[in-house]
Amino acid sequence: MLSEEEISRLYRVRKTVMQMLSDRGYLVDDSEIEMTRSQFVQKYGEGMTREGLVILKPSRTNPSDQIFVFFPDDPKVGVKPITISTKRMADEGVRRAILVVQQGLTPFAKNCISEISSKFHVEYFLEAELLTNIKEHILVPQHQLLTPEEKKTLLQTYTVKDTQLPRILMNDPIARYYGLRRGQVVRIIRPSETAGQYITYRFVV
Amino acid sequence: MSDQSSQSQSLTNNWDSLQVEVAQYINSDVRVPLQYSENTKPLSGFVQRLKGKHGRFRGNLSGKRVEFTGRTVISPDPNLKINEVAVPILMAQILSYPERVSHHNIERLRQCVRNGPTKYPGAKFIKHPDGTEISLTSKVRHRHADDLKYGYIVCRHLQDGDIILFNRQPSLHRMSIMSHRARIMPWRTLRFNESVCNPYNADFDGDEMNMHVPQTEEARTEALMLMGVQNNLCTPKNGEILVASTQDFLTSSYLITRKDTFYDRASFSLICSYMGDAMDPIDLPTPALVKPVELWTGKQLFSILLRPHAKMRVYVNLTVAEKNYGKSGETMCPKDGFVYIRNSELISGQLGKATLGNGSKDGLYSVLLRDYSAHAAATCMNRLAKLSARWIGNHGFSIGINDVQPGIVLNKEKKVTIDKGYGQCIDYIGSYKSGSLDLLPGCNNAETLEANITGTLNNIRERTANVCMNNLHWRNSPLIMSQCGSKGSPINIAQMVACVGQQSVGGRRAPNGFVDRTLPHFEREAKDPDAKGFVQNSFYTGLSATEFFFHTMGGREGLVDTAVKTADTGYMARRLMKALEDLSVHYDGTVRNASVCIVQFVYGGDAMDPGQMEEKSGLPLNFERLFMKAKATCPAVEQKSLSIEEIDKTMDEIIGDRLSESTGTPEGESSQAFSASSNKEGGMETFDNSLRKFIQKKYPNSDLMLKLNGKEHPDEDKGYLEKIASNICGVTRQQLMVFLETCISRYSLKKIEGGTAIGAIGAHSIGEPGTQMTLKTFHFAGVASMNVTLGVPRIKEIINAAKKINTPIITTALQSDNNEIIAKIVKGRIEKTLLEQVAKSIKTSQASRSASIVITLDMTKIQGAHLSVDAYTVKESILKTKRMKLKEQQVKVLDHRKLEIVMHADKKKLQFELHGLKNKISKVVVKGIDTVERAIILNEAKEKDPSANKKMKLLVEGTGLLSVMGIEGVEGRKTTSNHIIEVQHTLGIEAARKKIIDEIQYTMSSHGMTIDIRHMMLLADLMTFKGEVLGITRYGVQKMKDSVLMLASFERTSDHLFNASAHGKVDKIEGVSECIIMGIPVQIGTGMLKVRQSVKPIELTYGPDPIIS
Incomplete structure (x- = not known):
């Protein structure tokens, strides 16, 4: 049984997750993002559990490319819930998943994720990280992922190798939000005091 | 047998000592077993020859002794x-x-x-x-x-x-x-x-x-063109003028341009001849007074200085508010503090530091430099130097004892003020002792007292200073110097004449050097002004013994401060330089380092040269001034002023024409989206917009026209009035064209040149102001009790990317920022509350085999602070606390405000454990975030209307940005921390970059220093371009640079060299340090270009040279 406080937390987390999926290019209905707290309570009922919140969304461009979002019940997630989740992913043919955990993963669980990374791409977030959507923070400028063609033209115009671009780490909060992979390039559009708007690029490492 | 063993022993001994010798040959600092270390003089190993300030690298390779x-x-x-x-x-x-x-x-x-x-x-x-x-x-x-x-x-x-x-x-x-x-x-x-x-x-x-x-x-030419004084009148730090008149030059200009200075023909001509070397012709202007005698004013002298003869085509136009400008009336200012120069004629104003001195952007020399040339500014400075040196030599200017003697009025006034202030302080002390002091937010009793007393005492000094300044004779030399800005501030004068004021050590009043008192002259626990270092005497009257001692305390702090600061800032400047030295602007507009990694795609966002920015806030042009100049230099005379539509049309024509021609991109359409120009055009567009916006502000004032039309005027009169109106606010076609033309052409000249060593300039621009900063921390705006680190220590923290900073503060926005109760609730959620703070009592009771602790909560206190805490939540938080070793059964909730903790242990240990547990229990965090020290509610709204529109903010002392953002009631999207590493971890690298810029700017501006934002952007970009925030320290620089030689010449020489030789590293010699070490021209600036010629490769033939046949 979840307390009121926890329900509010979950509501906020779920909203951010929905926004995140939408930003990543998955098909998310506006009503799911705009959902109010009372609607949320209504939908998941009184006996709400974390497990019950699980989300499955297809990509906007390629419907067969789907993503799972799991909300494991244990505060500190071990290997077991991960194996259960991967089994479900295997059953439904989904390759990507996000784990939203309360306190973190055990070291074994982390190992487990990296072991299966060739088959399943599993990311994990803490609930605390998803309470507010950092993408909307005033300090964070707009990020856009470049397509491979765009990346190629960019490298050509500046005659650089991709390693010579400014970088962003893969475990950067924003990179994690967008689920960036090594080798991709993001365009960052910053508001600038001098020029009004300034465009820069970062290479994901 | 024994022979053999002793032989082998001596062999190992010799072997070991050989090892020691070899090790010491390489590095004489290596630790050696005691028996081998000889007490002879320490040798200097190879490593010692290389490392350190006087080692080979820094002493002989990076810097060399030179002839001539x-x-x-x-x-x-x-x-x-x-x-x-x-x-x-x-x-x-x-x-x-x-x-x-x-x-x-x-x-x-x-x-x-x-x-x-x-x-x-x-x-x-x-x-x-x-x-x-x-x-x-x-x-x-x-x-x-x-x-x-x-x-x-x-x-x-x-x-x-x-x-x-x-x-x-x-x-x-x-x-x-x-x-x-x-x-x-x-x-x-x-x-x-x-x-x-x-x-x-x-x-x-x-x-x-x-x-x-x-x-x-070649060297001469390069020196003259790049390093000549005339080409360096401005600092690239912020575009302010640096070479400018100082000291006596300002004093004499101030005295010459007094309203009541008049010269007859002879003396005026004589003074005119002071200016030059008798080489330039001078046209004597019409005298200001013709009858009874021809008299010229001192202001006319300056008109001659600017434009000696009619053939000289220098038309300076400027307005400057001097220090003593009365804030209204412009040219009619009673103190003559508004300098107005129109077409090189000084119309009003007494010249002082704001016009002639350094550190301003719209002073006379800046205007000459921007509108005309460096040469024009330089000749004016030369003329003024000559003129003022000779003039002040004749006029005389000196300080005597009578300049610092206080008058009767001042003495009386001073006594009244001091008595009143002392009375106030005694009242505060009284109410402090009785405990009836109204506490300031976030302060305890003693802090409040200190804050109040300090405020009162500073007020005394200020008020006596004001009285003193108002009562001094206008001919008083220190007063003149302070008014024109050549030397000394009102505080200095007041200290000489009226009252020296409060002496402080470490930002507080004098500390207690004896038991509970500062000096044995005072009673114990004395808090009155005299006992804590308030000096009521002036330097003229002389300090009493105790006052003198307090004054020396303050003086010593200043000396120590300077000594520490120079070392600190010097090292900081060196590190900055090493990290930024190889950044330069390339011809595609990007800023790259030596290994051509891109740091910025466009320098500063708009590719402008910070040294040439004319506007105070760092914008390229000061439209207002240029517009004024255009209007003054192209008088309307017969031309009609344009209507709004006409202005728009002309503007579109000119801007369209000029901007399209300057941005013609030769590159193909396909690359448009990414080309460097897409960013550059951004800058251009902003400029275009700002220009248009400015013109729109300058539309003919329709109000004035309406006023004219509203009243009935005879036709004749009306035409006349309209003409006056258009003269005042209208703009003719020619004026508009000249204005737009200058704006656009000058804008395009201000682009930064390819090859500029912008990294080095940036390092200078941030390092140099550091030396001028004091080490002190200052009070936070709004809340007296919350200090933030500022000055050199703060800059150091930012630049080092320190993981642990002195005063981390999270500025928390609230979802509903106008409700005090909600703010208090949120504050309660954030602020760390310990059990001891909410418990009425924590009692222990002990029986023979078991013991228990009973906690009673203070519910009134809890409700007063709007905390949602009761026995159940306390139980939870006790169980959650680490290293408590309590099981759930041990903690019993008796009712909603009482808990009991039962302990079982050995009889022997019980006593100890009970007390240990009691101490631990009292420190349990029952509510809030445990990394947070405290939170203070700050009302940002103006204090005039307390109820109308509140704007609440929370200032949270401590770390834990992520947790604070997640608290209910906090507007997470607007909550930021001044801890850069934490921002990076929670919001990402881009947010950290923005925060670095903001924090440096905040620190610099709170010391009254302006630095062009482009330098800070570059520094922030350099610190973040590798994806994580790298400090400008040995660790950070190591990650930024690849060159071994550069790293070796920076710090830890030997480590880098050993490492490189072990790994077979290659150094391409492309950075600045490497090139200097190798004696190769640096590939930055003029060394960036190489003439390349395709020459047929020489065919090498092996074998003996063919004999010429």
Whole structure:
């Protein structure tokens, strides 16, 4: 049984997750993002559990490319819930998943994720990280992922190798939000005091 | 057998000692087993030769000793031009320049050769084209003079007009070494115009300076073009003028331009002749008074100084508010503080530092420099220097004891103020002792008392200072100096005349050096002003013994501060320089480092040169001033002013024309989206928009027209009035065109040039202001009790990317920021609350085998602070706390405000454990975030309307940005921390970059320093371009740079060298440090371009050379 406080937390987390999926290019209905707290309570009922919140969304461009979002019940997630989740992913043919955990993963669980990374791409977030959507923070400028063609033209115009671009780490909060992979390039559009708007690029490492 | 063993023992011994010897040969600092260490003098190993400030790397490779240099004491000479330096004849006879003999100089050089090395102007050597060198010490030099041929090189003495480099340590920015022209003079000091003191930060209290003589024509030209004083009038730090009039020049200008200075024809002409070298013609203007005698004003003298004769086409237009401007009335200011120069005529205002001095952007010299040329500004400075030196010599200006004698009024006033202030302080102390003091937010009783008393005492000083300034005679010399800004502040005067004021040590009143008191002269626990370092005497009346002692305490702190600061900032500047030295602007507009990694795609976002920004906030142009100039230089006369539609049309035409022509991109359409120009056009577009916006503000004022139309005027009159109206606010076609034309053409000239070593400039611009900052921390705006680290320590934290900072503060926005109760609730959720703070009692009870602790909560306190805490939540938080070793059964909730904790343990240990547990329990965090120390509610709304519109914010002391953002009621999207590493971890690298810029800017601006934002952007970009925030420390720099030589010349020389040799590292010699070490031209600036020619590869044949057949 979840307390009121926890329900509010979950509501906020779920909203951010929905926004995140939408930003990543998955098909998310506006009503799911705009959902109010009372609607949320209504939908998941009184006996709400974390497990019950699980989300499955297809990509906007390629419907067969789907993503799972799991909300494991244990505060500190071990290997077991991960194996259960991967089994479900295997059953439904989904390759990507996000784990939203309360306190973190055990070291074994982390190992487990990296072991299966060739088959399943599993990311994990803490609930605390998803309470507010950092993408909307005033300090964070707009990020856009470049397509491979765009990346190629960019490298050509500046005659650089991709390693010579400014970088962003893969475990950067924003990179994690967008689920960036090594080798991709993001365009960052910053508001600038001098020029009004300034465009820069970062290479994901 | 024993023989063998002793042999092997001696062998191992020898082996070991050989090992020790070899190890010490490499590095004499290695730790050696005691028996091998000899107590002889320590050897210097290879490592010791390499490392450290005087080691091979920093001492001999990065910096070398050079010939053709001189150093001696400096002194001022206002008769020299600003780009000249007087070189003593003795130095000129030692320093030489190799001049090649040609048709033009052969006779002169012959004479030099004849004079020989001891007679000026002579020569020291002759070099023949075949390389032979002849010394001219011998008597045969007359023959050598006759034999002189074209192409020979004569190393002649330094002569007038030779280019020399002039430098003063510490060389903190590029203006610390500039190129001057030599003037050979008698006596023994190097002399230069006082106007150039500022860039060198020199004074004449015994300073020495160095000079270097470039030895080739190429070096001379480069020095003149790049390092010449005239080309460095402005600092690239923020575009303010640096070479400008100082001290006496300001005083005399101020006195000359007094409203009541008049000169008759003779004296006016005489003063006019002071300005130049009798080389320029001067047109005497019409006298200001014609009858009864012709009289000219001092202001007219300045009009002549700006524009001596009619043929000179310099039309300066500017308005400056001087220090004593009364904030209204403009040119009609009663104190004559509004300087208005129209078409090179000084119309109003007494000139002072704001107009003539350094550190302003719309002063006279800045305007001359921007609107005309560096030469124009320099000649004006020369003229003013000459004029004022001579004028003030005749006029006389001095300080005497009577300048600092207080009047009767002041003495009376001072007594009243001090008595009143003391009374107030005693009241505060009284209420402090009785505990009835109204607490300031976030302060305890003692802090509140201190804050109140300090406020009162500062007020006393200020008020006496005001009285003092108002009562001084207008001829008082210190007053004049402070008014015109040449030296001294009102505080300095007040300290001499009225009252020295509160002495502080470490930002507080004097500390207690004895038991509970500052000095044994006072009672214990005395808090009154006198006992805590308030000096009510002035320097004139003299300090009492205790006051004097307090004054020395403050004085010592200042000295210590300076000593510590120089070391700190020097190291910081060095690190900054090492990290940024290789960044330069490339021709595609990107800023890249030596290994061509991109740091910025467009320098500063708009590719503008920070040294040329004309607007105070760092925008390229000051439209207001240019518009004024356009209107003044193109008088309307007969032309009609344009209507709004016409203005729009003209504007579209010109802007459309000019901007399209300057942004024509040769590149194909396909690359448009990414090309460098897409960013550049952004800058252009902003400029375009701001220009349009400005013009829209300048539309003919329809109100004025309406007013005219509203009233009934006779037709004749109406036309006349309309003309006046249009003269005031209208703009003619010509004016508009001239304005737009200047704006656009000048904007495009302000682009940063390819090759600029912008990294080095940025490092200077951030390092140099550091030396001027004090080490103190200041109070936070709004809340007295919350301090933030500022000054050098804060800059250090930011630049080091410190993981642990002194005062982390999370500025928390609230979802509903107008409700005090909600703010308090949120505060309760955030602030760390310990159990002991909410418990009424924590009691222990002990039986024979078991013991228990009973906690009673103080519910009134809890509700008062709007905390949602009861026994159940306390139980949870106790169980959650780590290292408590309590099981759930042990903690029993008795009712909603009582808990009991039962313990079972051995009888022996029970007593100890019980107390241990009690201590632990009282420190349990029952509510809030445990990394947070405290939170303070800040009401940002203006205090005038307390109820109308509240704007609440929370200032949270401590870390844990992520948790604070997640608290309910907090607007997470607007909540930020000043802890950069934490911002990086929670919000990402881009947010960290923004925060670095913001924090540096905040720190700098709170010390009253303006630095162009582009420098801070570059620094922030450099610190973040590797994806994580790298500090400018040895660890960070190591990750930024690849070059071994560069790292070796920075820090930990030996480690980098050993490492590199072990891994077989390759250094491509592309950075600045590496090139300097190898003696190769640096690939930045003028060294960036290489002439490439396709030459057929030479065919190498192996074997013996073919014999010519």
